[in-house]
Amino acid sequence: MSANASPSGHQPTATYDSAFLKACRREPVPHTPVWFMRQAGRSLPEYLKVREGIPMLESCMRPELVTEITLQPVRRHHVDAAIYFSDIVVPLKAIGIDLDIKPGVGPVVERPIRGRADLAQLRDLTPEDVSYVTEAIRMLTAELGGTPLIGFAGAPFTLASYLVEGGPSRTYENAKAMMYGDPELWADLLDRLAEITAAFLRVQIEAGASAVQLFDSWAGALAPADYRRSVLPASAKVFRSVERYGVPRIHFGVGTGELLGLMGEAGADVVGVDWRVPLDEAVRRVGPGKALQGNLDPTVLFAGPEAVRTKTREVLDSAAGLEGHVFNLGHGVLPSTDPDALTRLVEYVHEQTAR
Numbered sequence: 001m002s003a004n005a006s007p008s009g010h011q012p013t014a015t016y017d018s019a020f021l022k023a024c025r026r027e028p029v030p031h032t033p034v035w036f037m038r039q040a041g042r043s044l045p046e047y048l049k050v051r052e053g054i055p056m057l058e059s060c061m062r063p064e065l066v067t068e069i070t071l072q073p074v075r076r077h078h079v080d081a082a083i084y085f086s087d088i089v090v091p092l093k094a095i096g097i098d099l100d101i102k103p104g105v106g107p108v109v110e111r112p113i114r115g116r117a118d119l120a121q122l123r124d125l126t127p128e129d130v131s132y133v134t135e136a137i138r139m140l141t142a143e144l145g146g147t148p149l150i151g152f153a154g155a156p157f158t159l160a161s162y163l164v165e166g167g168p169s170r171t172y173e174n175a176k177a178m179m180y181g182d183p184e185l186w187a188d189l190l191d192r193l194a195e196i197t198a199a200f201l202r203v204q205i206e207a208g209a210s211a212v213q214l215f216d217s218w219a220g221a222l223a224p225a226d227y228r229r230s231v232l233p234a235s236a237k238v239f240r241s242v243e244r245y246g247v248p249r250i251h252f253g254v255g256t257g258e259l260l261g262l263m264g265e266a267g268a269d270v271v272g273v274d275w276r277v278p279l280d281e282a283v284r285r286v287g288p289g290k291a292l293q294g295n296l297d298p299t300v301l302f303a304g305p306e307a308v309r310t311k312t313r314e315v316l317d318s319a320a321g322l323e324g325h326v327f328n329l330g331h332g333v334l335p336s337t338d339p340d341a342l343t344r345l346v347e348y349v350h351e352q353t354a355r
């Protein structure tokens with residue numbers, strides 16, 4: 001048995017018994033657990049300092065730097081979970097796709113995928129391709145004690161949106177043109193991406209991640225019937241491929257109010273909700289047997305302490321009847337957020353929900 005064996009076989013008992021993992025499993029919790037998407041990153045001065053002069057993708061490949069950046073928000077805010085510092089395009093870079101993350105822009109792909117011949121760029125991901133991930137996660141789990149580490153990956157649709165468009169897009173016109181116009185090529189592309197994403201999540205879980213989140217950030221651009229037909233099968237394949245580990249699987253997207261039921265159906269244990277749908281309505285859409293994560297509007301943090309408390313109370317009230325609630329923002333922390341507002345928010349949720 002490995003040193004980190006536990007009731008679930010993958011982590012120390014203190015981690016397994018943490019409020020975050022209990023909430024994901026819909027067990028009673030001592031307080032509602034809190035973490036923030038994008039909690040590591042540009043809102044923190046200590047992050048900007050250690051990143052100085054190091055390009056984003058390079059920083060993801062340095063285990064010591066990844067460890068430090070991942071720990072920064074845990075130390076500062078006392079959040080209930082860490083999220084592994086990386087980016088959704090890291091596994092694509094690791095298999096040799098020519099891409100970069102441009103500051104203020106996002107991922108940019110040199111040769112966008114537009115035809116069948118381009119699929120050859122997408123070879124399988126092996127653990128050796130991302131050995132720095134395994135190394136960083138081992139260092140992290142040693143440092144984190146009982147605080148769980150969340151691994152993550154981009155979902156096939158969101159990755160495809162960058163690969164086909166060549167960069168960020170507001171309309172996804174090239175990606176959706178392929179989906180509607182050449183469904184066979186689209187299905188093959190998403191299936192390839194599902195294999196790569198699944199392999200990337202397995203590496204993180206085997207190295208010690210206690211939960212995983214699949215970011216389908218841009219799936220909200222799709223009608224439910226198109227999501228069901230053209231996207232859900234690939235995301236379901238990703239979730240199935242990590243089911244055997246027994247770690248909670250979180251599924252998140254923005255503007256996905258109409259897709260919440262389907263995103264649960266894809267195989268998630270926890271469904272992430274943005275701020276547009278209150279949690280008491282989201283739970284009706286998702287149905288029984290799943291926990292919810294969310295969903296304070298990230299811009300509320302700019303409104304002053306009293307407004308933050310009022311809006312947070314609204315989220316907690318709408319979550320009152322849930323069987324499992326992980327408090328989070330409805331999307332990532334915005335770079336200009338005051339870090340102290342986040343620290344106060346964690347404290348407030350803990351204090352309001354202490355049982």
Ligand SMILES: Cc1c2[nH]c(c1CCC(=O)O)Cc1[nH]c(c(CCC(=O)O)c1C)Cc1[nH]c(c(CCC(=O)O)c1C)Cc1[nH]c(c(C)c1CCC(=O)O)C2
Nearest residue numbers: 037038039040041056086087088103104105106215217332
């Ligand atoms: C769509 C998406 C991407 N990356 C990610 C998503 C899904 C989450 C979401 O919906 O927001 C996921 C991501 N990217 C990053 C994390 C770190 C972990 C955490 O949440 O703290 C996570 C979970 C670091 C990052 N990823 C990126 C940064 C900023 C780069 C920097 O600090 O120099 C960070 C900290 C870059 C990035 N990478 C991407 C974008 C849109 C950007 C922003 C571009 C910009 O405005 O500069 C693609």
